[in-house]
Each structure stands twice: as C-alpha cells, then as structure tokens.
Amino acid sequence: MSEAPYKTWQCRTCGYIYDEEAGDPNEGLAPGTRWSDLPDTWICPLCGTPKSDFDMIEL
Template identity: 60%
Template sequence: MDSEQGYKTWLCLICGYIYDEELGAPEEGIVPGTRWADVPMNWVCPECGARKEDFELIEI
C-alpha cells in the first residue's frame, strides 16, 4: 500500500456520499486503505447507485 501519499476523499455528485480511501467501504466489500483507482469499475454508490464517474475528488 502506498502510505507515503495521503489518502484521498471522493464525493458523489448525485447524493453527497463520501468515499474516504482510508476508511474504505467495508459494508460494500471495499477494505480500508483501498485507493479510488483500485475500487472496481462496476462499484456503485451505496446511497444512490451512482457510478464511479459521478464522483469527484475533494481537495482538503
């Protein structure tokens, strides 16, 4: 795992769900520490069903 680069946070533009790489989405089968690039392409937002293309990187 590439821990030198900080974890990033992604926002669903449809419903506002936040995907945090550090936390992952264990209830969706995405283990903590999973980078956005490693989230499967067929994964959808657990809140609204939006696709990965509907998420935007949040700069904190």
C-alpha cells in the same frame, strides 16, 4: 518512497463520501482501499451513481 496521501471522493448525486483511508467495510472495502482499486463498474452504495460521477474533494 512514501505512499501518496489518502484521498476522499464525493458522489455528485447524493453526497455519499468515499474516504480511501477509512474504506467502507459495510460494502466490503477494507480501510486503505484506493479509489483506483475500485472497479470501473463500482457504483455509489446509496444511490447507484457510477464511479465516473464522483469528484475528489478536500476535507
């Protein structure tokens, strides 16, 4: 069984993009870190918007 494709999420407030495949090494998130693996308390590193205010997007 193959893994689900990586997804991309965007902050509704500032437009920051979180790409599961790339992760965000500057924030301590290794490449391949899934959105579901981020804690519910995670916030946008640019503007502080909560995880719940991100939308999945297609690039």
